[in-house]
Amino acid sequence: MITVKLFGLLRIESGIKELHLEADTMKQLCDNLCLQSERISKKDLDKCIILINGNKGNKRSKLQDGDTVIFMSPVAGG
Amino acid sequence: MSLKYSGYMGKVMAVDLTTETVSEYPWSDTERELYIGGKIMAARILADHLTGKETAFSEDNWVVISTGPLTGTGAPSSARFNISALSPQTGILASSNCGGSFGLYLKKAGYDALILKGQCRKKRWLEINEEQFIFHDADELWGTKTGECQEKLIELIGKKNFGKLCIGPAGENLVKYASIVSDERSAGRTGLGAVLGWKNLKAITVSGTKMVPVHDKEQTAQWIKKWVSYLQSHPLTGKQLPKLGTAGLVSSMQMHGLLSTRNASAGHFEDFEKVSGETLAEEYNITNKGCATCPIRCARTVKVYDKTVKGPELETLVLLGGNIGNCNLQKILDWNYELDELGMDTISAAGTIAWAMEANEKGLWHNGLSFGSIDTLSSIFDDIAHRRGIGDELAEGTKRLSEKYGGKEFAMHSKGLELSAYEPRRAVGQGLGYAVSNRGGCHLNGGYLVILEGLGLNVDSQTPKAKADFTMLFQDLMEMISASGQCLFTSYAFFPAFLLNKPNGMLVKIVNFAATHVGWAVRLINKFPRICALHLPMFHHTKMFTLAIGMKMDFGHYIEIGERGYNLERMINNRFGITAENDKLPKRLTNVPQDPKHPETKVPLETMKKTYYQARGWDKNGIPKEKTLRRLKIK
Ligand code: SF4
Numbered sequence: 168m169i170t171v172k173l174f175g176l177l178r179i180e181s182g183i184k185e186l187h188l189e190a191d192t193m194k195q196l197c198d199n200l201c202l203q204s205e206r207i208s209k210k211d212l213d214k215c216i217i218l219i220n221g222n223k224g225n226k227r228s229k230l231q232d233g234d235t236v237i238f239m240s241p242v243a244g245g
Numbered sequence: 246m247s248l249k250y251s252g253y254m255g256k257v258m259a260v261d262l263t264t265e266t267v268s269e270y271p272w273s274d275t276e277r278e279l280y281i282g283g284k285i286m287a288a289r290i291l292a293d294h295l296t297g298k299e300t301a302f303s304e305d306n307w308v309v310i311s312t313g314p315l316t317g318t319g320a321p322s323s324a325r326f327n328i329s330a331l332s333p334q335t336g337i338l339a340s341s342n343c344g345g346s347f348g349l350y351l352k353k354a355g356y357d358a359l360i361l362k363g364q365c366r367k368k369r370w371l372e373i374n375e376e377q378f379i380f381h382d383a384d385e386l387w388g389t390k391t392g393e394c395q396e397k398l399i400e401l402i403g404k405k406n407f408g409k410l411c412i413g414p415a416g417e418n419l420v421k422y423a424s425i426v427s428d429e430r431s432a433g434r435t436g437l438g439a440v441l442g443w444k445n446l447k448a449i450t451v452s453g454t455k456m457v458p459v460h461d462k463e464q465t466a467q468w469i470k471k472w473v474s475y476l477q478s479h480p481l482t483g484k485q486l487p488k489l490g491t492a493g494l495v496s497s498m499q500m501h502g503l504l505s506t507r508n509a510s511a512g513h514f515e516d517f518e519k520v521s522g523e524t525l526a527e528e529y530n531i532t533n534k535g536c537a538t539c540p541i542r543c544a545r546t547v548k549v550y551d552k553t554v555k556g557p558e559l560e561t562l563v564l565l566g567g568n569i570g571n572c573n574l575q576k577i578l579d580w581n582y583e584l585d586e587l588g589m590d591t592i593s594a595a596g597t598i599a600w601a602m603e604a605n606e607k608g609l610w611h612n613g614l615s616f617g618s619i620d621t622l623s624s625i626f627d628d629i630a631h632r633r634g635i636g637d638e639l640a641e642g643t644k645r646l647s648e649k650y651g652g653k654e655f656a657m658h659s660k661g662l663e664l665s666a667y668e669p670r671r672a673v674g675q676g677l678g679y680a681v682s683n684r685g686g687c688h689l690n691g692g693y694l695v696i697l698e699g700l701g702l703n704v705d706s707q708t709p710k711a712k713a714d715f716t717m718l719f720q721d722l723m724e725m726i727s728a729s730g731q732c733l734f735t736s737y738a739f740f741p742a743f744l745l746n747k748p749n750g751m752l753v754k755i756v757n758f759a760a761t762h763v764g765w766a767v768r769l770i771n772k773f774p775r776i777c778a779l780h781l782p783m784f785h786h787t788k789m790f791t792l793a794i795g796m797k798m799d800f801g802h803y804i805e806i807g808e809r810g811y812n813l814e815r816m817i818n819n820r821f822g823i824t825a826e827n828d829k830l831p832k833r834l835t836n837v838p839q840d841p842k843h844p845e846t847k848v849p850l851e852t853m854k855k856t857y858y859q860a861r862g863w864d865k866n867g868i869p870k871e872k873t874l875r876r877l878k879i880k
Binding site: 184215217218 | 480481484485488489493494496497500521523526527700701703745746747748749750
């Protein structure tokens with residue numbers, strides 16, 4: 168089981184903070200995530216910075232049971 | 246008098262508070278061309294007046310309140326005004342920018358700027374309109390908080406549509422980091438509220454109905470339309486800032502190790518989600534709000550004590566959150582409101598508290614404060630504003646307290662100004678910015694390089710390569726945006742949307758990689774700005790000048806004026822003893838790695854400083870060379 172956490176606009180717009188999904192690869196995870204809410208599209212996920220267990224990841228990364236994946240939409244300005 | 250340029254009202258007024266007399270201060274078209282307005286104009290006026298002997302609390306400390314030429318022209322986010330003087334916190338040049346309506350109304354009354362000289366002989370407030378400057382006794386206002394004071398001003402003036410600014414109890418009691426408040430917006434940093442307090446001036450109101458002249462009305466209106474739609478379609482200025490505000494950065498800072506935690510002893514806060522922008526938006530935010538003429542509308546409104554008030558900015562969330570070990574968001578909303586009401590800078594107040602907590606835990610100063618223990622904070626803030634008990638000491642700020650009790654190595658300030666919320670050991674360019682910034686430890690005046698180093702782009706955040714050159718470029722750019730009367734946040738749309746929308750894409754990887762290898766190119770632009778004699782498509786500011794003001798402007802010219810401003814400010818600071826020795830950071834940030842397993846996670850300040858001085862045309866002591874000052878027509 169993969170723990171998925173959303174941050175930034177993606178979270179505000181989808182209304183999803185965190186969920187648990189089955190996936191062996193990031194591609195599977197992204198496909199699965201898009202099925203969870205009409206408000207999450209592949210395009211939205213493309214815009215996000217991906218962190219797997221705190222390290223930078225990408226759409227081709229492999230996943231292991233127990234991983235935590237963070238999707239964060241770009242931010243700036245303070 | 247006919248002016249060469251539009252956008253200006255053509256009058257700078259010098260108000261002698263001691264004699265309660267007013268005269269016009271000479272300011273020519275050439276000066277408008279060279280120094281534009283806002284903080285650069287203020288720096289020129291103060292450079293012509295200050296000798297290096299004055300102190301913040303003296304009659305010779307002139308306060309310059311200045312607008313930019315774009316204020317009142319309808320340009321996006323252009324209702325900003327600037328206040329400059331000597332800072333009681335740093336002893337050097339202070340400048341603080343505010344989005345309240347005072348600046349707009351100052352122009353409607355027919356003035357580009359005010360210079361406040363001397364000191365009122367008794368407690369006063371000043372009413373300005375198109376014809377008169379009227380001094381009133383302020384006994385009735387003295388002691389009031391900023392909200393109540395502004396309510397009373399509305400009653401006293403008898404209408405609502407006028408500009409106002411005032412100080413709270415903190416300014417009256419000379420708290421070193423007291424702010425000036427206009428509407429719900431603050432000129433927060435550098436303690437200028439205390440300067441007005443010392444001058445016995447509680448408030449200023451200004452009203453008028455004059456129109457700001459615009460050079461080419463039709464084309465300006467079209468350009469504004471185009472610009473607003475660009476800002477609204479941009480991922481940062483059109484989405485993130487309106488929907489999450491600056492608070493939206495908290496989570497990203499956590500991911501990048503930038504979230505100042507427990508007096509910047511760490512860059513991650515375990516409970517960050519409880520005090521994040523997302524939580525604020527989901528559980529507390531009522532609506533977004535903006536300064537006048539702003540399509541970005543980055544401010545939040547929240548409920549505090551059953552009132553709808555302006556919510557906290559990112560800085561306050563972090564510095565009154567993880568940086569003092571607190572994860573109670575409602576408390577941060579309450580304190581943010583209370584500090585605005587008392588008229589105190591939230592960044593410096595929070596930074597001072599964090600230092601005091603660590604000093605107590607280390608046994609240096611027994612003050613009863615410790616990380617995470619927050620029950621007494623509201624009353625401590627009140628004590629600071631009224632200089633009661635331990636509040637009297639805390640009112641002096643981190644620098645003076647650490648000089649008295651020890652603990653300088655973890656005193657998070659530069660030149661006496663408490664650092665903002667970005668822990669710079671994971672964004673070393675931001676560290677350089679804090680150290681060399683003209684007003685002390687400020688993220689924006691420092692160049693805001695963190696936008697390249699994790700927040701926005703992902704340029705290698707530990708390498709010193711190219712950071713000095715980018716720092717100079719960004720500082721100069723922001724200097725000029727501010728001088729023109731616009732909000733710095735308009736510059737975030739400078740980063741093309743495709744870079745932000747594809748953070749994992751190949752192009753972005755190339756840009757991130759290339760950025761640290763193009764220092765030489767940035768250096769070339771910095772050295773010969775005139776080679777950029779063009780309007781950049783994602784930077785609408787320059788063409789706005791040409792259309793609305795009728796002033797010849799291009800990107801190169803724009804950053805050159807910014808450079809002039811930055812050097813003028815530095816020149817003033819040099820007169821007050823600032824040299825390379827003062828461009829420093831506390832040892833924790835330069836000598837102790839944030840992550841012991843990664844020795845590179847500290848700020849290699851001296852290496853970057855050397856390159857920065859070279860890029861700026863300063864000598865190794867951090868003094869602008871004669872030829873630099875002459876090239877910039879400062880001398
Ligand atoms: S972006 Fe925010 S701070 Fe800047 S002018 Fe707009 S509302 Fe004010």
